[in-house]
Amino acid sequence: MATIKDIAREAGVSPAAVSRILNNDPTLAVAAETKKRVLEKAEELGYKKRRNTKACFTIGIVQWFSAEDEMRDSYYLMIRQGIEDYCLKNSINIVRVFKTDTDYEESLRTVDGIICIGKFSGREIDSFTDICPNTVVLDMPVRDRQLTSISLDFREAVKDVMNYLSSLGHEKIAFLVGREYVGENEPITDMRKDAYLSFMKKKKLSTKGLIYEGEFNTASGYEMMKKALLSDVRPTAVFAASDALALGALKAVKEEGLKCPEDISIVGFNDTEMSAYTSPALTTVHAPAYDMGQQGAGLLFSASKMNTHIALKVKIPCSLVIRESCMEPREKE
Numbered sequence: 001m002a003t004i005k006d007i008a009r010e011a012g013v014s015p016a017a018v019s020r021i022l023n024n025d026p027t028l029a030v031a032a033e034t035k036k037r038v039l040e041k042a043e044e045l046g047y048k049k050r051r052n053t054k055a056c057f058t059i060g061i062v063q064w065f066s067a068e069d070e071m072r073d074s075y076y077l078m079i080r081q082g083i084e085d086y087c088l089k090n091s092i093n094i095v096r097v098f099k100t101d102t103d104y105e106e107s108l109r110t111v112d113g114i115i116c117i118g119k120f121s122g123r124e125i126d127s128f129t130d131i132c133p134n135t136v137v138l139d140m141p142v143r144d145r146q147l148t149s150i151s152l153d154f155r156e157a158v159k160d161v162m163n164y165l166s167s168l169g170h171e172k173i174a175f176l177v178g179r180e181y182v183g184e185n186e187p188i189t190d191m192r193k194d195a196y197l198s199f200m201k202k203k204k205l206s207t208k209g210l211i212y213e214g215e216f217n218t219a220s221g222y223e224m225m226k227k228a229l230l231s232d233v234r235p236t237a238v239f240a241a242s243d244a245l246a247l248g249a250l251k252a253v254k255e256e257g258l259k260c261p262e263d264i265s266i267v268g269f270n271d272t273e274m275s276a277y278t279s280p281a282l283t284t285v286h287a288p289a290y291d292m293g294q295q296g297a298g299l300l301f302s303a304s305k306m307n308t309h310i311a312l313k314v315k316i317p318c319s320l321v322i323r324e325s326c327m328e329p330r331e332k333e
Helices: 004-011 015-022 032-044 067-072 074-089 122-131 154-167 191-202 218-230 243-255 273-277 289-305
Strands: 058-063 093-098 113-117 135-138 148-152 173-178 211-214 237-240 265-267 284-286 313-316 319-321
Touching (some): 004 032, 015 074, 058 074, 058 289, 074 113, 113 122, 148 289, 154 173, 173 191, 211 218, 243 265, 243 273
Parallel strands (some): 058 093, 058 113, 113 135, 135 148, 148 313, 173 237
16 A cells, blocks of 8 residues: 655655645645645555544644744744654644634644644643643743643853854844734743843843844844944844844845945844855854654653653753854954
8 A cells, every 4th residue: 555655755755745735734835736746646656545543643733823924934834844744753643723723722622632832821821731631832931840841942042142242252232032922912031032131241241222122024123123223332243033033134234235244243043944045144043943843742642651741841952053144343342
């Protein structure tokens, strides 16, 4: 009997892409001809979908982004792909919902475990654990001692960035970040901002006029960088809390007739695919989003087989990727 791997090999795509096409995944961005080729190969090879049985394990994936937002932010897309690839490899069924769906809680009633991707309020987390106690939260540390969470070690990552910029001689380091909210417009404190403030305070450097807050998208990065360049406290380096923000900042710098890194150094965060192809290539922090998804699915699946359930609080280290967008300031500050 033909398998998904057989179809993938014949169609020249990944097994994960074949699975999502055969399951009519509405969020999959794929060319019509690719979809057609996969479906034709599946029919040609006589592929038959396996029927789900009660013995199968089912993971519910809850995303705090809408489908449209996810397509604009590859960080969360990579987390989800890590989960789905693990599930495909281990024959685990998936029920995927977005927090913006009106009936998402009802869709999760039959799952064996829930993975929450993103940021959620305490009330929302409680609603998920009421549905299924076997719940893991990704990308957000939670205080609940009974709940497993996996997040990135933002503090060490920011320390690496700031130490690097400081070693180059920068003191006026601006910080660009997006505002995020959960529940009823409850603001979230970004740990990267806290770590930035802590570093600047420790080095006895002023942050006045150097912090800009907007949204986590390229347009917002562009607008914040425009303001920074017109400010009386003009930075010599910028640390953007996402690559999307950094991309907008790069555009603003070029429009002002300035050069990066000669006139201003820029560092991003996430190490998205585009960061290696900007001009100049972007120095950024590699955030292992895909691995976080894999680990989350693995912990959830393992917990279901254990007689004792011990919640884990996991911090995944990030790494600084030095490319071409930083150098020493032209003049000593």
